[in-house]
Amino acid sequence: MHAMSEPTLSARQTFTRLWPTISPFRLGLVVAGIALIVNAAIDPFMLTLLKSLLDDVMGRRHAGMLLWMPLVIIGLILIRGVSGYISGYCISWVSGKVVMSLRRRLFSHMMGMPVAFFDQQSTGTLLSRISYDCEQVASASSGSLVTVVREGASILGLFVMMFYYSWQLSLILLVLAPVVSLAIRLVSRRFRRISRNMQDTMGLVTSHAEQMLKGHKEVLMFGGQRVETERFGQVSNRMRRQGMKMVSATALSDPLIQLIASFALAFVLYAASFPSVMTTLTAGTLSAVFSAMLMLMRPLKSLTSVNAQFQRGMAACQTLFAILDTEQEKDEGTRVIGRAAGHIAFRNVSFTYPGSETPALNAINIDIPAGKTVALVGRSGSGKSTLASLLTRFYDIDSGEILLDGHDLRDYTLASLREQMALVSQHVHLFNDTIANNIAYARRDLFSRAAVEQAAQMAHAMEFINKMENGLDTMIGENGDYTLASLREQMALVSQHVHLFNDTIANNIAYARRDLFSRAAVEQAAQMAHAMEFINKMENGLDTMIGENGVLLSGGQRQRIAIARALLRDSPVLILDEATSALDTGSERAIQSALETLQQNRTTLIIAHRLSTIEKADEILLIEEGRIVERGSHQQLLQQNGAYARLYQMQFSQASPLPE
Template sequence: MFLLGIVGVSLDAAMQAVFIKFIEPLIDRVFVEKDAQFGLLLAGGVVIVILLRVIGNFTGTYGMEWTGRRVVADLRAELFDSYLALPATFFDRHSAGQLISKLAYNSEQVAQAVTNAIVSAIRDIMLVVYLLLVMLSLSPRLTAIMLMLVPAVAIVVTVVSRRFRKISRRIQDSMGDVSHVTEEAVVGHQVVKVFQGQDAESERFRTVNERTRRLHMRMIAMHMLSSSMIQIAAGAALVALLVIATRPGMLEEITAGTFTSLFFAMVATIPPLKRLTGVQTQMQKGIAAADSIFRIMDAPREVDSGSLAVQRVDGDIEFRNVSFRYDSSQRPILNDVSFAVPRGSVTALVGQSGGGKTTLAGLLPRFYNYSEGHILLDGRELAEYRLPDLRRQIALVSQEVILFNDTVAGNIAYGSLSGASREDILQAARSAHALEFIERLPDGLDTQVGENGTLLSGGQRQRIAIARALLKNAPVLILDEATSALDTESEKAIQDALEEVMRHRTTIVIAHRLSTIENADQVVVLEQGRVIETGTHAALLERGGAYARLYQTQFSHAAAPD
C-alpha cells in the first residue's frame, strides 16, 4: 500500500506539471498559429490528464493514509502493551493523565506526521521536481533563476525545524498537564464540590490551558515567519525572471507560449514550497511526539529473571531481614523486617498508617523489588520464580477496589479467570455474600457495573473484588483492608466467609480495625518500617505493648458515647 501511495501521489504531481506544460502549445500553436485541429487534440489531452490526476490523487492519498494509520495503530498497541509491562515504580513517577495524553494526543501527532504530512511532502516535492523539469525543457537559462530559492529554503528548513521540535515537546508536555488536571477534577468531583474547590481547580486549568495556547501561538508565529521567508524569496525570483526575460536578447529566443508556461510553472512552485514549511511543522510535531512515546516503549520492563515454573505452591512464606525504600525516598520504608508465615495460617499486619504494611504486602507479588534481605516462598527466593507463575499463586483484595467497565460476571472472572464456568462464578459470588445483591440487579451477573463500578455501592464493589479473589483459588491470599468499605452487618457476613476460605490458604491480612483480626494465627506489629511485636492477639494484649495500646485506643473510641 505504501508503494501504491507513492506511485499515486507521483502521478498526481506529474499531471499537474503536464497541465502547465500544455500552456506553451496552447498559446503558440492554437492562438498564434491558429491551429484548430491541434486545439481539439489538446482538449483531449487535458481530459486524460484530469482523469489520471483523479486516479493518482485517490490511490496516493488512500495508500498513504492506510499505511500511516496502520503504523499509528501498531504504535498505540505497542505503547499500551508497554504500559501493561512497566513496573510499579514507573507509575509512581508519572500521572495517569500524562500517560493517557501520550496514548491519545501524542500518538495522534504521529498519525498526522505519517499521513497528512508525508502525503503532502511527497506530493509537493514531486510537484516541484516535475515543474523544474518542465521549466528546464522550456528554457534552462531562465530556470537557473529558480536556484535562488534553494538557499532560502535550506535556511528555513534548518533553522526553523529545530525550533519547531523544541516547541512541540513543550506543547506535548503541556497537553499532558491539561489531561492530568482534568482527570483529577473529574475523578475527585465530589471532594471539589464539598470543599468548594471549583475556583482553585478552574484556576489550575486556566494556567495550564493558557500555557498551551501560548505555545501553540509561538508555533504558529514560527510557521508564518518561515512561510513569509519562502514567499519573499519566490517573489524575488519572479521579479528576476521578468527583468531577464524582457531583455532584448531574451525576447529573440523565447516565444509568448514559452514565457507564459515558464512563468506559470515558476508561480506554481510557490504554493508547494510554502506548504513544505507547514509540513515541516507537522513533521517536527510528529518527531517530538514519537520521541516521547519511544522513551516509554524503551523504558525498562519488569525484571523477570526467574526460571522456576510451578503450578501450585504450598504457601510457606518467610521474610528475612527485608529492607526497602522507594526510588524517590531517602528514608527506608521497611527496615530489617523478619517473620514467617506458615502454610495455611493467617498473619495480620497492624500498626499506624505509614508503617509499611501495604508496602510489605506489595513485595510478595513483586510489584516492587526489595533492596536487602530475602523473601522465601516454599523455601525458594521470590526472584527464582517466573513472574507469571509467582503471581498465579497470589490473590489480592486491595483497599482501593478496581472494577472494569464490564459486567459483574466479567469483573469476577477477570483476566486468566475468564474461562470460569457460570456455576463457579455463582459459587464465588455466593461465598463472598455478593449473590444477595447481584440477584437484585437488572440483569444479574450480566449487569454492567460502569466505569470502576460507579453503579455499585462501596460495599458491593468490595464484595465483587472478594468474589474475584475466591474464584482464583490461589494458595496465597492478601487482604488489604478487604472489609473497610462494608457496614457492620455486611462485614460480619464477609468475615464468616473469609474465615472459611482462609482455613485452606496462607493469608496475610492488613487491617486498621483490630476487631477483624482477633482470630489470626499471628499478629505482626509494624512501626516506622520495623517489626516491634509478634504474637497472637491474646498474647499481645497480655503483654501490654504497642498492640495492646492500639487495641485499647480503638475500643475506647468505639465505646465512647455519641
C-alpha cells in the same frame, strides 16, 4: 529508576525508527506514491500545452490543435481527480494502520511496566500519549506525507520542464535553493521544540481534567470549583500560548519563503531581458517558464506549512519512543510451580521507595509457615502494605531476601509467582464489565455461573447484586485508576477503594479468567462472598451492568464483588489488606466468617487497622517506622501490656455501641 528519557533524536532519526512500523504497509505507500506522482505530473503537462498553444496555435502553425486540446484538458483533470482519490485513500489506510500498531504497541508496553513507573507518571499524561500523541503521528504519516510527495514531485516536474525549455533561467533558481533549504531547516527546529512543549502541556490539560472528574464529589463538597477552574484555566492558557507560538512560526515562515522566491522571480525576469537570452526564447517558452516559476510558489508554501505538521508528528513519535525505551518490569526468574505449599519467609528485608531517603522497611524478619495466618498492625505509613507489595513483587527489595517454599521470589517467573497469590488490598480495580465477569476475570471459561454467584454470596455481595436490574450482569463502569497489579493474570484485588470495570457483575468477578471459570463457579464465589444476596434482587442478576467504577453499587457491595473475585482464584497464598474496612458491622461479620473459611489451608497475611478482625491470627506483628516492635498472639500481646495493648484499648474504648 523508571523515568522516561528526554527525546534527543533528530527528525530524520525519528522517522528512520518509525519506518519499521510503516514498512509492513509499504504496498499502500507505493500505490499512493505512484498516484501522487501522476497527480503532480499534470501541472508540467498543462504548461507544455500552454507553450504549444502560444507558439503553434496562436502562431497559426497548428491551428487544428484547438479541436482536440479541450478533450486533453478534460482528460487531465479526470486523471488528477482519480489519482488524488487513490493517493488519499491509500495514505489514510497506511496512517490508520500505523497509528493502530503504535497504540497497541504502546498499550502492551505500558502493561509490562513496573508499579514504580505509574507512581512517577500521571494517568492524564499517559492517556495523552496514547490518544493525542498517536493522532499527531497520524497527521505526520498521512497529510504530511501526501504533501511532501505530491509537492516534491510537482517541484521536480516543474524544474525538469523549465530546464528543458531554458536551462539559463532555471539555473538562477538552483542558486537560491540552498537559501530556501536553510530557512526551512531553521524553522523546523523551532516547530519541533514548540510541538514538544504542546504535547507536554496537553498531558497537563488531560491530567487536570482527569483529577477534577475523579474528585468531583470533593470539589463540590469543599467548594473547590473556583480553585479547579483557575488551575485548569492556567494549563489551558499555557496550551493556547504554545498554539499561538506555532501559528506565529508558521505565519512567519510562509512569507519568508515567498520573499526569497520573489527575489528569484524578479532576477529571472531581469535576466530574460538580456539580448543573449532573449534570442533563445519564444513567447510560449517564456510564458511556460515564468508560469512554472509562479507555480513553484504553491508547493514551496505547502512544504513550509506542512513542515509544522510534520515536526509535530516527529515530536510525538519521540515522546512515544521515550516510553517504549523505558525498561519494563524485570522478569528474570525461571522457576515455574503448579501450586505452592505456601511457606513464606522475610529474611533481613529492607526497602526504600524510589525517590525517598527514609526506608519504608528496615531489617524485617518474618516466618509464616504454610497454612498459618500472620497479621500486621500499626499506624498508617508504618510499612504494612509495603510488605504485601514486596511479596507480590510490585517492587523489588533493596537487601535481604523473601522466600516462597525455600526459594527466592526472584527465582520464580512473575506469572508463576502471582498465580500463587490472591491479593485483597486497599486499592482494588474492577473492570468496565459485568459483576460476573469481574468475579471470574480471566477465567470465565473455567468458572460456571453458579461458581461466580457462590463467590459473590460468600463475599456478601449478592445482597446488593440481587437488588440490581441486571444482577451480576450489571455494568459497573470504567476506572482510570487501575495499576499494573489489576492487569495481572493471577491477581484478585479487593479494598476499601474498590475498582470495578464497566462490565457485568459476573465479568468483574471472573476478571481476566472468564475463559477458565464456569458460570456455576462464578456464582459460587459470589455466594460465598455474600454477594448473591443483592445480586439475586437485580433483574439480570450476574449479568447486570453496574456503571462506571461500580457507581451503581455501594462501597460494601463493590468490596464483596472484589472478595468474590479473590475467592474464585483459590490461591495458596492470601493477602488481606484492609479487606473489610468498607463494610458495616453485620456485613463484616458475615464476610469475616467467609474469609476464615477461605484462610483454611492457606498461608495468609492480614493487614488491618481493626484489631477485632485479627484476634484469631496465629501471630500478630506490630510495625512502627518500618520495624517490627512487638510480635506474638493476640493474648500474648495483650499480656505484654505494650503498644499493641494500648492500641487495642484505645480502639475498643472509642468503639460506638451503635451499629455502624
